[in-house]
Amino acid sequence: MPQEKYAPLAMDLHQTLVLLHRKLKEKSHDADLNWSQKHVLRYLYRHSVSTISELAALEGVRTQSMGATVQSLKDAGYIVGQPDPKDGRKTLLSLTDDFVQKVEATLLIKEEWLQQCMTERLTEEEIHALEQALPALNKLVADA
Template sequence: MDSRDALNLSTATAIQVALGMLKRRTREAHMDGDVTTPELTVLAQIDRSGPITIADLARLQQITPQAMGSTVASLEKHGLVSRAPDPHDRRRSLLTVSGTGSDMLHSSRDAVSGLMAAALGESFTDDEVATLAAAAPLLERLAQSF
């Protein structure tokens, strides 16, 4: 293994550990009772993707369509997503986030973002915050790369 490969592996491990810790803390801060973390993740994906089929959603989340169907059914039961016929293929349904789902998603994000913003303000220098701001799009690109 050359030095670049070793650095890539070390960096990947450090990112994985840090994001795991961040994910656990985010889960702890998430207090929407009836909605599970996986359901919130799917709701956020629908929000980002716009109208989407269960099959496409399952592919993006790397789970089976059957498992995604169960998650979507729960979101529908809570009134957080809506299903409508695909105008291009009436055999398929498209999922969208309902008004209630959008409100819940944004309030959850706002709560977690508020906690993070407070932690950044209390524990990080301006330069460190700028570094994290520059890293955020790179982390998103990394997540989409594999």
């Protein structure tokens, strides 16, 4: 198979990305959240608002299961719900201002750490190589 020639590169890239993810995770303070909670928070951060039904469909879980996840995030003070002005039966979920500030502070910490590592450990040529590789990496993770 022609793709087998890329197996070593795929293995190395996977290992490197796992290590980078681990390092970035060390810089955040969300270890007390499970995967589903983190996914909901990331989605709301990117899209501002959603409903429990939309989140459940996104996660591929029942609405009742997502309801428990959402309630735990409400109890933690991370999200709030407001009645949908177009359909009072629905609740629009969004992040609290305090949580948005926490997320943005964490993102800044991660990005500053990455910038510092790049500056201290990489040559200009290596930084340029990262810039050149970024579009290809984005293609790898883009939804098909």
